[in-house]
Amino acid sequence: MDDKLYSEHEMRFHTRKWVKPEDLNPNQSLFGGRLLQWIDEEAALYAIIQLENTHVVTKFISEINFIAAPRQGDIIEIGIVATKFGNTSLTLRCEVRNKMTHEPILSIDRMVFVNLDKNGKPAPHGKTAITFVAERLLK
Numbered sequence: 001m002d003d004k005l006y007s008e009h010e011m012r013f014h015t016r017k018w019v020k021p022e023d024l025n026p027n028q029s030l031f032g033g034r035l036l037q038w039i040d041e042e043a044a045l046y047a048i049i050q051l052e053n054t055h056v057v058t059k060f061i062s063e064i065n066f067i068a069a070p071r072q073g074d075i076i077e078i079g080i081v082a083t084k085f086g087n088t089s090l091t092l093r094c095e096v097r098n099k100m101t102h103e104p105i106l107s108i109d110r111m112v113f114v115n116l117d118k119n120g121k122p123a124p125h126g127k128t129a130i131t132f133v134a135e136r137l138l139k
């Protein structure tokens with residue numbers, strides 16, 4: 001992980017989800033696959049926005065640590081931060097926590113997204129650092 005980049009930009013928790021009955025597994029806790037679906041979509045959107053390209057795919061996800069099991073009615077929040085800008089790739093770190101208590105729920109050290117061209121081939125994205133809404137709108 002690029003520690004410098006990570007320390008410069010704190011993880012931001014934007015997306016909130018409310019754990020509903022249809023999200024539960026037979027143990028009455030949040031189904032892991034549902035949580036991973038939410039994370040993949042959130043991380044893909046983060047990558048799309050940072051790379052300014054809608055044609056981005058998930059390439060690699062490192063170990064997933066399910067730390068604690070949310071229950072029905074819990075509000076959880078998903079945090080994403082960019083840790084490395086490669087040539088065609090962008091690496092993200094993800095943490096999920098309980099919105100009210102900040103109890104950690106899940107962590108993923110590395111999620112790698114690849115920037116694609118119109119033919120679905122990896123293409124250099126030309127980005128080197130995190131940008132924010134105001135900077136992107138000013139261009």
Ligand SMILES: CCCCCCCCCCCCCCCC(=O)SCCNC(=O)CCNC(=O)[C@H](O)C(C)(C)COP(=O)(O)OP(=O)(O)OC[C@H]1O[C@@H](n2cnc3c(N)ncnc32)[C@H](O)[C@@H]1OP(=O)(O)O
Pocket residue numbers: 040041044045048054056057058059060085086087088089090112114120121122
């Ligand atoms: C503005 C609003 C618009 C709204 C718009 C709506 C959109 C809102 C929908 C949200 C949701 C989206 C959904 C997307 C998320 C899916 O669901 S994507 C579906 C799942 N993913 C896939 O199907 C990908 C399948 N894989 C592939 O097609 C090929 O592997 C790829 C991605 C084209 C890459 O091919 P490749 O031959 O491995 O490429 P290669 O050049 O060797 O490597 C490319 C980069 O990946 C890295 N890499 C390769 N292998 C690895 C590895 N094992 N580990 C780590 N890195 C690796 C390389 O180091 C390289 O990085 P750079 O050094 O260039 O930075």
